[in-house]
Amino acid sequence: MKDYIKVFAPATVANVVCGFDVLGFAVNEPGDEVEMRITDTPGVTIKRITGDDGKLPLDAAKNTVSASVQHYLQHINRLDVGVEIELHKKMPIGSGLGSSSASTVAGLFAINKLMGDLLTAKELVPFAMKGEELACGYGHADNVAPAIMGGFVLVRSYDPLDVISLPTPEGMYAAIVYPEVDVPTKDARQMIRSKVFLKDAVTQWGNVAGLVSGLFMKDFDLIGRSMKDVLVEPTRSILIPGFEEMRSLAMENGAIGFGISGSGPSVFALAKDEATAKKITKAQQQHLNKLNINSKAFVSSVNAEGPREIK
Ligand code: HSE
Numbered sequence: 596m597k598d599y600i601k602v603f604a605p606a607t608v609a610n611v612v613c614g615f616d617v618l619g620f621a622v623n624e625p626g627d628e629v630e631m632r633i634t635d636t637p638g639v640t641i642k643r644i645t646g647d648d649g650k651l652p653l654d655a656a657k658n659t660v661s662a663s664v665q666h667y668l669q670h671i672n673r674l675d676v677g678v679e680i681e682l683h684k685k686m687p688i689g690s691g692l693g694s695s696s697a698s699t700v701a702g703l704f705a706i707n708k709l710m711g712d713l714l715t716a717k718e719l720v721p722f723a724m725k726g727e728e729l730a731c732g733y734g735h736a737d738n739v740a741p742a743i744m745g746g747f748v749l750v751r752s753y754d755p756l757d758v759i760s761l762p763t764p765e766g767m768y769a770a771i772v773y774p775e776v777d778v779p780t781k782d783a784r785q786m787i788r789s790k791v792f793l794k795d796a797v798t799q800w801g802n803v804a805g806l807v808s809g810l811f812m813k814d815f816d817l818i819g820r821s822m823k824d825v826l827v828e829p830t831r832s833i834l835i836p837g838f839e840e841m842r843s844l845a846m847e848n849g850a851i852g853f854g855i856s857g858s859g860p861s862v863f864a865l866a867k868d869e870a871t872a873k874k875i876t877k878a879q880q881q882h883l884n885k886l887n888i889n890s891k892a893f894v895s896s897v898n899a900e901g902p903r904e905i906k
Pocket of ligand 1: 609610615691693738780784858
């Protein structure tokens with residue numbers, strides 16, 4: 596059995612506008628990397644973290660990667676195993692791109708490979724949800740499930756957990772822009788109303804069903820018509836500078852649909868091809884420049900495979 600592995604796990608766009616806490620998809624860029632080594636001393640340790648500007652804990656009990664690896668080892672009854680982890684952050688933290696999920700999933704994929712693929716991708720989801728609980732106070736699956744399983748994923752139910760892989764229409768690209776302002780997930784969640792009107796709920800579940808149907812039917816128009824959120828976006832978008840202008844720029848430049856990525860501040864658009872996606876992010880970044888806001892852009896196809904071993 597191998598005693599070393601290096602893994603890439605993808606960033607994810609959660610919610611996909613109308614599917615708050617139940618829809619997400621993975622992208623090929625950005626993503627995080629984990630190097631994992633089996634050692635002779637039992638226990639899980641974090642040896643090094645790069646690219647985090649010192650923001651993430653090295654304490655193995657507090658770090659989402661080590662904590663979920665520990666949880667996995669406990670589950671398979673292998674607390675005798677020693678594991679040393681190096682985490683390489685390759686994406687912004689607190690950006691709404693599933694940064695903690697990517698790290699946690701990379702770690703779980705790595706340990707599962709080193710232990711001989713004992714669990715399936717779907718079976719790893721609850722372990723990654725524990726990591727999310729540690730990172731932001733609640734264990735949602737709309738980032739971790741697509742990060743592990745790849746493609747678009749629907750969380751049909753949390754109790755019992757029921758995650759379903761959805762098809763990804765060929766050629767679809769994501770155009771992501773991260774305005775460099777601070778919007779912690781915890782704060783973005785507090786913005787949301789806890790009670791909704793029935794008429795808004797009707798609109799929302801119509802759109803979720805429309806989006807899922809659009810993915811199956813490969814119908815970009817239907818997907819675009821369904822990318823509307825009447826419950827969460829109206830309040831959360833207030834925290835994102837230039838949000839409405841970025842929407843207009845996305846749609847004017849050919850986007851299928853546009854919205855907040857996860858809890859923000861990143862925004863994303865879906866596009867029919869790479870050239871359109873690049874046009875969208877360019878226009879949006881120019882707008883943010885005018886507002887004196889630094890930004891990062893990521894143009895990526897949808898990641899269909901989830902995490903992968905890298906050299
Ligand atoms: N569904 C979660 C939320 C995702 O919107 O709060 C957080 O990235």
